[in-house]
Amino acid sequence: MDGIHDMGGTEGWGTVSIDPDEKVFAEDWEGRAFALGAMSGGLSGTNLDAFRHSLERLHPLAYLQDGYYGRWLACAELLLVDSGVLAEGAVDARARNLMGESAEEPADPELAKPEYERGGGGSLREIDDEPKFAVGDAIRARDMHARGHHRMPAYVRGHAGVVTAIRPAAVLPDATAHFTGEDPQHVYTVAFEAEELWGPGAEASTLHIDLFESYMETT
Amino acid sequence: MTAVPPTRPPAPIRAEALEALLTERGLVNADAIDGLINRFVNDVGPMNGAKVVAKAWTDEDYKARLMADGTAAVGEFGFAGPQGEHIVVVENSASSHNVVVCTLCSCYPWPLLGLPPDWYKDPAYRSRVVREPRTVLAEMGLELDADVDVTVWDSSAENRYFILPERPAGTEELSEDDLAALVTREAMVGVAKVSSPT
CATH class of the missing domain: 3.90.330.10 (Nitrile hydratase alpha /Thiocyanate hydrolase gamma)
Known part of the structure; x- marks a missing residue:
């Protein structure tokens, strides 16, 4: 989907600096949020791609305000509510009670975990189809505007590149994030020159990105 | 524009609430959470x-x-x-x-x-x-x-x-x-x- 998460090439974010004394978790709750987020896929019967999609479903203001582990916490809650493990508002009510308010906690809903077939653990799959593209092929990233989850940033869509590697085939996040199946596909690394992406005068560089076969077309 | 929940409790409290709700339902336990945190703080x-x-x-x-x-x-x-x-x-x-x-x-x-x-x-x-x-x-x-x-x-x-x-x-x-x-x-x-x- 088109949204706040798709940051490549957007402007106005300021400068980047390294904090050499950074801790893995700046505050204790971030570690708890990380662990709960990591466990939420299994507990909700969803998957990694659904988790990534849940990040995209956050309100753009929340996405930015919550920070990385705040997003993990929000996404854990989102997936668990989607799957009926927790009621909508349950976390909010409990948090208010922990803060000394008297909030009524909602009853548990019916479990509603998604039903779908997985072809194995992880994301990589063996497939029989021959790769449609070969190393050295000139391709174009399709000008896709899918309304759900996918993994093709806006900044490469519609642009011409060259295949540099064929990677292991993998489940298509567009399918798994929405529990419609796996649709495993070949994955390619594609090189785009900076001026193709950013126009004349772009800083000299090459961009390598991994694209699923259905994201690509011949030029 | 859809409003962001304007008065969400702070993240540390929401994390505590979520952990408590899942623990009460037997879905997570503190040892497993501590173990995962410890792994990424100390071992990996x-x-x-x-x-x-x-x-x-x-x-x-x-x-x-x-x-x-x-x-x-x-x-x-x-x-x-x-x-x-x-x-x-x-x-x-x-x-x-x-x-x-x-x-x-x-x-x-x-x-x-x-x-x-x-x-x-x-x-x-x-x-x-x-x-x-x-x-x-x-x-x-x-x-x-x-x-x-x-x-x-x-x-x-x-x-x-x-x-x-x-x-x-x-x-x-x-x-x-x-x-x-x-x-x-x-x-x-x-x-x-x-x-x-x-």
């Missing part, structure tokens, strides 16, 4: 990747295996697991510089580097390094000559890119352990070089 981090780099610098056969099949070669150290399904190693040199990003979220090779640092997750890094890599790298302390080729790797699928930095001068006599101690997280993502020992 850049020290893993540094061992791989030092080995590749001192053992040509290992380096050949690493470049040919990163996943298998890092697996020789036992480095595997989530966010390490397919490791691809890219070598930096005096003439060719590679740097890694995930513009869509913050995908990162956890088994080798642990969880990503703040700068890697910063919208400024995610947005800009694909568009003005030389400027961003200079901001982060790495000035590259104009004749150095720059390649940016956007981790948009399940391949995880790991940079083999250039071995610094003056390290011919160092042991593998001493070499590993020189290697920084930033060098293994490609936003720094490894410095010679001082």
Whole structure:
């Protein structure tokens, strides 16, 4: 989907600096949020791609305000509510009670975990189809505007590149994030020159990105 | 515009609430949560990747295996697991510089580097390094000559890119352990070089 998460090439974010004394978790709750987020896929019967999609479903203001582990916490809650493990508002009510308010906690809903077939653990799959593209092929990233989850940033869509590697085939996040199946596909690394992406005068560089076969077309 | 919940309780309280609700339902327990936190605070981090780099610098056969099949070669150290399904190693040199990003979220090779640092997750890094890599790298302390080729790797699928930095001068006599101690997280993502020992 088109949204706040798709940051490549957007402007106005300021400068980047390294904090050499950074801790893995700046505050204790971030570690708890990380662990709960990591466990939420299994507990909700969803998957990694659904988790990534849940990040995209956050309100753009929340996405930015919550920070990385705040997003993990929000996404854990989102997936668990989607799957009926927790009621909508349950976390909010409990948090208010922990803060000394008297909030009524909602009853548990019916479990509603998604039903779908997985072809194995992880994301990589063996497939029989021959790769449609070969190393050295000139391709174009399709000008896709899918309304759900996918993994093709806006900044490469519609642009011409060259295949540099064929990677292991993998489940298509567009399918798994929405529990419609796996649709495993070949994955390619594609090189785009900076001026193709950013126009004349772009800083000299090459961009390598991994694209699923259905994201690509011949030029 | 749909309102963001205006008065959400603070994140630390919501984390406590979520953990309590799941614990009461027998779905999580504190030991499992503590174990996962402890793993990423103490056991998995850049020290893993540094061992791989030092080995590749001192053992040509290992380096050949690493470049040919990163996943298998890092697996020789036992480095595997989530966010390490397919490791691809890219070598930096005096003439060719590679740097890694995930513009869509913050995908990162956890088994080798642990969880990503703040700068890697910063919208400024995610947005800009694909568009003005030389400027961003200079901001982060790495000035590259104009004749150095720059390649940016956007981790948009399940391949995880790991940079083999250039071995610094003056390290011919160092042991593998001493070499590993020189290697920084930033060098293994490609936003720094490894410095010679001082």
